[in-house]
Amino acid sequence: MAFAAFGGGGAAAAVAEPAPLKKGWIAIGLLAPGLAYLALFFLAPLVSLILTSLQIAPEGAGKGEYVQAFNWENYVVAIQSYWPHIIRSFTYALIATLAALVIGYPIAYFIGVTARKWPMVQALTLTLVIAPFFISFLLRTLAWKQILGDNSWIAQTLHGLGWLPADQNIVGTPFSVIFGLTYNFLPFMVLPIYVALERLDRRYLEAGNDLYASPPTTFWKVTLPLSLPGVVSGTLLTFIPAAGDYINASQIYLGSPQTAMVGNVIDRTFLESQQYPIAAALSVLLMGIVLVIVAIYVRRSGTEELL
Amino acid sequence: MKLSLGKWLLPLYVALALIFLVTPIVHVIIYSFNDSRRNNSIWNGWTFDKWLGVCDAQGICEAFGTSVAIGIVATIIATVLGTLLAIALGRYRFRGRSSTSLLLFLPMATPEVVLGAGLAAQFLAVGVPKGFWTIVIVHALFCLSFVVVTVKARVASLDPALEEAGRDLYGSARQVFWRITLPLLLPGIIAAALLSFALSFDDFIITKFNAGQVTTFPLWIYTKKTPPAEANVIASAIFILAIVAVVVTQFATAARRKRLGITR
Numbered sequence: 001m002a003f004a005a006f007g008g009g010g011a012a013a014a015v016a017e018p019a020p021l022k023k024g025w026i027a028i029g030l031l032a033p034g035l036a037y038l039a040l041f042f043l044a045p046l047v048s049l050i051l052t053s054l055q056i057a058p059e060g061a062g063k064g065e066y067v068q069a070f071n072w073e074n075y076v077v078a079i080q081s082y083w084p085h086i087i088r089s090f091t092y093a094l095i096a097t098l099a100a101l102v103i104g105y106p107i108a109y110f111i112g113v114t115a116r117k118w119p120m121v122q123a124l125t126l127t128l129v130i131a132p133f134f135i136s137f138l139l140r141t142l143a144w145k146q147i148l149g150d151n152s153w154i155a156q157t158l159h160g161l162g163w164l165p166a167d168q169n170i171v172g173t174p175f176s177v178i179f180g181l182t183y184n185f186l187p188f189m190v191l192p193i194y195v196a197l198e199r200l201d202r203r204y205l206e207a208g209n210d211l212y213a214s215p216p217t218t219f220w221k222v223t224l225p226l227s228l229p230g231v232v233s234g235t236l237l238t239f240i241p242a243a244g245d246y247i248n249a250s251q252i253y254l255g256s257p258q259t260a261m262v263g264n265v266i267d268r269t270f271l272e273s274q275q276y277p278i279a280a281a282l283s284v285l286l287m288g289i290v291l292v293i294v295a296i297y298v299r300r301s302g303t304e305e306l307l
Numbered sequence: 308m309k310l311s312l313g314k315w316l317l318p319l320y321v322a323l324a325l326i327f328l329v330t331p332i333v334h335v336i337i338y339s340f341n342d343s344r345r346n347n348s349i350w351n352g353w354t355f356d357k358w359l360g361v362c363d364a365q366g367i368c369e370a371f372g373t374s375v376a377i378g379i380v381a382t383i384i385a386t387v388l389g390t391l392l393a394i395a396l397g398r399y400r401f402r403g404r405s406s407t408s409l410l411l412f413l414p415m416a417t418p419e420v421v422l423g424a425g426l427a428a429q430f431l432a433v434g435v436p437k438g439f440w441t442i443v444i445v446h447a448l449f450c451l452s453f454v455v456v457t458v459k460a461r462v463a464s465l466d467p468a469l470e471e472a473g474r475d476l477y478g479s480a481r482q483v484f485w486r487i488t489l490p491l492l493l494p495g496i497i498a499a500a501l502l503s504f505a506l507s508f509d510d511f512i513i514t515k516f517n518a519g520q521v522t523t524f525p526l527w528i529y530t531k532k533t534p535p536a537e538a539n540v541i542a543s544a545i546f547i548l549a550i551v552a553v554v555v556t557q558f559a560t561a562a563r564r565k566r567l568g569i570t571r
Contacts, residue, residue, distance in 0.1 A: 027399035031407065034392040034451065037384075041448045042414055045425035052428045103324050110321040119561035127553050128325045134549035135332050136542040137509050138528045143331035143338075146348050186328065236416070244418020247511060252532050263420040263512070270424055271516065280428055283421045294416050 046287075053280035064274030071277070078281040082265050086285065089261040092174065093243035096181035097189075100238045101231070103182070104189035108230070109223075111190075112197030129190050132183075141180055141253050145171055148179070148254075172256035180248035188237035196230025197223075232301045240290055262286055332546065339539035347536045357536040364537035370527035371541055374508050377439065377523060381446035382503040388447075389454025390496055394488075396455070397462030415452045422449060423516030430517065437519030445513050450503035457502060461495025505549075 053074055055066035079086075107129060115122040132140060148154055148170040158164035170176050200223065208218035224231075246263030249255035255264075262282055270279035341347055342354035362368040395401075396408065414422065426445050430437055469491065473483040511525040518526055524541065528534045 027395045027401045030391040030395035030399070031401075034388040034455075035407065035410070037388055037448070037451065038410055038414075041426065041429075041444055042422075043410075045422075045429040048429040048432050049421070049425040052432070103327070106317060106320050107324050110317055114317060119565050120558065123554075123557040123561040125321065125325065127550065127557055128328060130553070131332055131546075131550065132328060133505060133509075134553075135335055135546045136525065136528065136538075138511060138525055139335050139534070139538060139542045140331040142534070143334040147330065147334060149348075183327070183331070240416055240418060244420045245512070246420065252529075263418070266420050266424055267515070270427065276428065276431070279424055283424045286418055287421045290418060291416065 049280050049283055052276050053284050055277045055280075057277075064276065066276060074277045074281045075285070078278050078285065081278075082262065082282060085260055085262045085265050086282075086289070088174075088259070089243050089263070089286070090289070092178050092181060092249070092259075092261060093239050096178050096185065096242045097235050097239045099178070099182040100186045100189040101235060104186055104234065105193055105231070108190045108193035108197055108227075108234075112194045113200060113202070113223075116202075126194070129187055129194075132187055137184065138247065138253075141184065141247055144176075144180055144183065145254055148176055171254055172251075172259070174259055176254040177249045177259045177261075180254040181242045181245060184245075184248065185238040185242050188241070189234040192233040192237065193227055193230040196227040200226055228301060232298065236294060236297070240294070243290060244286060335539050336543045336546070339536055339543045341536050341539075343536050345535065346533050347539065348533055357540050361537050361540050364535045366522065367524075367527060367537050367541065370522045370524045373439070373521060374524040377442050377446060378504045378507040380443045381450060381507045382500050384443070384447035385450035385454050385503045386496060386500045389451050389499060390458050390492070392451075393455045393458035393462055394492075397459050397465075411452050411455050414449055419449070419510075419512040420516075423513040426513075427516040437517050438521050441517045441519070442514055442521060442523065445517050446507040446510060449510070449513060450506055453502055453506065454499040457499040458492065458495045461492050465491055508545075 051068060052066075054068070054070050054072065055074075056069040056071040057065065058067050061067075107125070111122055111125045111129070115125060146152065150169050150171065155164065155170055158170070159166060164170070204222050204226070205218055208222050209215075213221065243261075244263050246261055246267055247253050249259045249261040249264055251257065255261075262285075266279045266282050266286070269275040269282070338347055338350075339357060340353050340355065341350060342352045342356070343349065344351075357363075392407075392411065396404065396411075422445065426441070426448075427437070430441055435441065465488070470483055470487055473487045478486065509525060511529065514523055514526060515529070522530070528538050531538070
């Protein structure tokens with residue numbers, strides 16, 4: 001199944017001895033088309049983005065007209081104007097990732113370890129976990145907007161109980177945005193952890209038990225370390241899209257102007273006000289920060305082989 | 308005592324989490340039967356009319372068709388290029404192998420909005436008008452890495468003895484590839500293609516940056532702000548089809564494992 005895609009660190013568990021790597025010119029033929037595609041449509045656009053971020057508007061230029069320069073000032077402007085959005089993006093993404101880990105790890109453990117004896121239960125749970133993938137991202141987010149909306153029974157009940165002030169809504173707050181991010185990227189958290197736990201040898205747990213370790217100790221000393229590659233790829237697969245997302249945070253969906261993330265700003269400055277250099281500078285900053293975080297995190301957790 | 312509590316706690320927690328996962332999906336499906344006028348956020352009674360006249364909502368079926376067409380073309384490009392890359396990475400030793408892996412990992416580590424803005428900036432700089440083909444190009448790009456990971460896992464689990472047997476029986480390199488390697492890789496390739504199509508079909512952020520005047524299904528929903536029930540009909544129909552397919556394959560696999568007595 002496609003779950004292998006989310007395996008992360010060493011998910012490609014070889015059933016048989018892997019074939020010895022061959023040397024050959026064929027490899028170049030196999031690589032050339034894919035690498036050319038990546039060079040043309042991934043690396044070149046990144047260069048374009050950096051160049052765009054240094055452009056400057058000439059005297060008397062119309063909307064969206066810029067010329068190439070080395071105007072580093074754009075970055076200063078971008079940071080000065082939008083630093084709250086940048087910080088907000090990473091804060092929301094971090095909280096959503098932690099929430100997804102807390103919700104997702106037990107699900108993954110249940111499917112990968114507890115339910116091993118019952119393949120049907122395993123199959124059913126796994127299907128429910130990936131179910132959100134098959135329904136439109138926008139519609140499922142809109143569904144939450146209605147479920148949590150001002151006239152929904154959830155909001156009414158919370159108002160009735162006095163847990164939510166009468167003038168306070170759920171939708172349009174940081175809570176609802178983080179809630180949406182957690183929901184939408186939860187399957188990305190569960191699948192890699194499940195793949196890692198599915199390969200866990202139960203005898204290790206029995207060994208822990210035989211050596212008089214309590215179940216929590218066995219979990220912390222055996223299960224968790226062995227599932228760590230899954231946790232690392234799961235947290236990355238949740239954190240990266242969450243940091244760049246702007247659907248949940250947009251006003252039409254679960255957000256408000258006060259919850260705008262850096263993605264919302266890039267969308268607005270690029271596609272509406274056509275301030276290409278500012279949008280590009282923000283994109284470069286977003287990508288740079290994400291890459292630094294990923295590099296530190298991957299190195300720290302000791303699972304460098306991610307692909 | 309502690310053990311029995313623990314025994315119940317996990318299934319209960321998982322059951323609650325699964326309800327959380329399924330709630331908005333059920334909501335979307337129920338509202339596909341809503342007898343609504345324009346605003347589908349207010350419940351107005353059951354009807355089957357929206358299912359019978361899906362295309363009544365203006366532009367929805369064109370958008371759906373566009374999304375399917377883009378999904379198919381992008382999937383073909385990503386699957387072919389990705390499979391070749393996966394075979395090269397899984398089977399060959401060459402200089403720059405680890406940098407190639409890194410290069411393939413990078414698009415997955417790039418936030419969608421950056422990929423979208425980057426390509427849009429590129430198309431702008433080169434002067435390519437945005438439209439159907441620019442969407443296809445971006446979709447194939449972000450699907451490519453996922454194809455490589457999926458197929459590479461399959462390449463790694465391939466038993467080389469099978470290919471050796473083919474060569475021992477005087478199969479030419481070409482015969483061994485077409486008759487042994489490719490059929491064995493096929494499940495991985497199909498999984499990768501399905502994943503690509505799903506990713507492409509539902510993509511919004513990257514598409515919005517590179518669509519120009521073309522409207523895909525997600526873009527159509529976005530422009531509506533409160534989309535009509537017909538959107539729910541299409542989403543529900545796709546969901547039901549996909550779930551049926553998944554359930555059939557999952558349970559077939561589970562049943563086979565049970566029959567063979569594989570417990571893990």
